Amino acid sequence: MEPKWLQWGKQLQAIAQAGLTYSKDVYDLERFEDIRKLSMEIMSEYTKMDTTSIRELFxxxxxxxxxxxxxxxxxFKDEKILMVKEKTDKSWALPGGWGDIGLTPAEVAVKEVREESGYQVKAVKLIAVMDKKCHPHPPSPYHVYKMFLQCEIVGGEAKEGIETSSVEFFSADALPPLSIPRNTESQIQLAFKHLYNPGEAVYFD
Structure with a gap:
């Protein structure tokens, strides 16, 4: 679903990064640096961001x-899904974030729920592993895999966090404005599908 120019820019960046890491020949290093510059020019042309910002970003x-x-x-609680309102874009998302070095996916999920919503949970089921480019998210400079883990509340209470301004539960037919870079409506509906059909297979790609 992502545009071709973004695919090309990210692929060139990956090639350049690997080449700069493993090459020893000074001329090859120059060529890979040229490829990296080309990838940044592609990103800059289509995003209108300056190349310095793009270098720092990706x-x-x-x-x-x-x-x-x-x-x-x-x-889930009473057939409603937990969501937090992000301070950055004033929209709603499932609690979560980047994976942390040293923590398992389940440990990250538990930590993010506690920090962003105040609830204590335990992870009980893997719902999906998705490639972000295959779903209707806005273009992203990074290639991202998204993992969705179902969790059960074991304690705590609703409490906003450093990055969140509100904590609420929503039914499948009354979702709030979503933070689309973080989660899409189709992903939320897939989560409800697992609620109503506990034997639903794990989704991937």
Missing amino acids: ANETGYATPKVDIRAVV
């Missing part, structure tokens, strides 16, 4: 390029 990593992992917690 062309500043080293080592072999791999996807980032975004983990979202799916928490």
Whole structure:
């Protein structure tokens, strides 16, 4: 679903990053740096961002390029789903964020729910592993895998966090304005599908 120019820019960036990491020849290093500059020019042309900002955003990593992992917690109460209002875009999302080094996906989900909503939960089921480019999110400079883990409340109470301004539960037919970079309506509806059909298979891609 993402535009071709974004695919090309990210692929060129990944090639350049790997080349700059593993190449020893000075001329090859120059060529890979040229490829990195070309990827930034593509991004700059279509996003209207300056190349310095783009370098800081997505062309500043080293080592072999791999996807980032975004983990979202799916928490139900009385057949309604837990969502938090993000301070950055004033829209609603499932609690979650980037995976943390040293923590399992389940541990990240539990931590994010506690920090963003105040609830204590335990992770009980993997719902989906999605490639962000295959779903109707806005274009992203990173290649992202999204993991959705169903969790059960074991304690705590609603409490806004540093990044969230409100905590509420919503029914499937009355969802609030969503933070589309974080989650889409189809993803929320998939979560409800697992609520109503506990034997539903894990979705991937």
